[in-house]
Amino acid sequence: MAQYLLSVWHSDAHPIPDDPETMQKAFKQVDVFNAELQASGAWVFAGGLHPPATATVVRDDGGETIITDGPFAETKEQLGGFWIIEAADLDAALAWASKGSAACMASVEVRPFQGDEPES
């Protein structure tokens, strides 16, 4: 088994919904999806994030902490939330991502975590 980060990305093509009705719909769908993930045993962790404007960037500069207003990257694409799942392989992870994308109505990026396997 491997762990994958499924991150939810909003962009101009798939903006964060701003009407309450669509938001409620997305929340409900994500709840259903989360329940399915948990029931299957694939669930590790998940969370939705506040908008990028709430982010703060911290960097250690030789012992001194520098704090600046975020987000770190000023891009049109916004990270809206994420899941961490267990899956047998990429195809299994992609199948979850496809359901997750439908539920939250945004693009989902699938990225493997570094494991504890020896480098070859």
Added chain:
Amino acid sequence: MPAVEASQLERIFREESGRAVATLVRLFGDIDIAEEMVQEAFVVASERWPETGLPPNPGGWITTTARNRAIDRLRREGSRHDRHAQAARLQQSAEPVEPEGDVKDDRLRLIFTCCHPALAPSAQIALTLRLLGGLETPYIARAFLVPEQTMAKRLVRAKQKIRDAKIPYRVPRDAELPSRLRSVLTVIYLVFNEGYTASEGDELVRADLCAEAIRLARLVAELMPDEPEVLGLLALLLLTESRRAARTAADGTIVLLPDQDRARWDRELIAEGQAIVRRCLRRNQPGPYQIQAAINAVHSDAATAADTDWGQILRLYDQLLAIAPSPIVALNRAVALAELEGPEPALIAIDSLDLDRYHLFHSTRAALLARLRRFDEAHTAYDRALALANNAAERALLEKKRNSLPTPSGR
């Protein structure tokens, strides 16, 4: 024992390395180890076989030798590679590897891994040629006109992604199969196209790409005989390839279908392609490759360009347009329409197409305008096509066509 020549070794390598690599990937779960050990086995073979002659089953010999070397190496490296060592322990028995059954499936698994949509299309193509075709990296780089280092990096990155993201090594499940198979067929089609249409680079390398694409299509058709689109693609490639010799004039310029010397078409390839098309038709599960193959089959039925059954071709294009609509299909359909109903309706049909950046749109328009004796407009359209075409042989043809127009009035 018969002597073994270098060309024979090369042929065996091309034919057998994909099989051996695929089997070793299954046994050891690691593409790099599989590739390296198969290479080593071929080095041993090239030293040994010229003296001993060929073993009864060269492919089996290569696979067994590569497997034994991999086991030796993993043992030497001990527990550093736990996973691999474990795989090796399971495979210690020294019985020869059977060339049938599982091994056949291995190559199918490998092609689905290489053509996984999580990999960039350029990487899918490179990996397929490298791992299944046994082509060397510099050779693939030359075929696709990129620096060798770029191609090497592309391959390394793709293999890393397969390993780190755990792209599976198996034939996709039924639910995923249609889209994954499409990706495999696209890769094979693109390999063929690169060999067939590009005019830059080494002509022999390009002919090789076509041969390799046909070999891969045959392999997939043999392993998935119930997939009609696989057969459709194979037939399309065979029928297209049958015209290769007639497609180039002595001076290297392209000869278009109506002007080709049909005596130079390869009858054997045509017969094989047409037989496959008939087999597909009987199944009645049409798809884009099958229909394109059928269109090519109609062309290859005609003894002369004038004998072409354009009605049949138009019906096939209508069908293709219905299941896979695209402006390029609509453009090709218009060519058939012009043969049946004249240039005027064809011109009307294509004028609404959004293909302003496509050189063949303008050359098709130019040809239709010329037939309507609207030479000024035809001249302008050829100019536009020339400005967009970057293939030397195609440019030469366009220039020839433009220059053969009657002198435009007022110029």
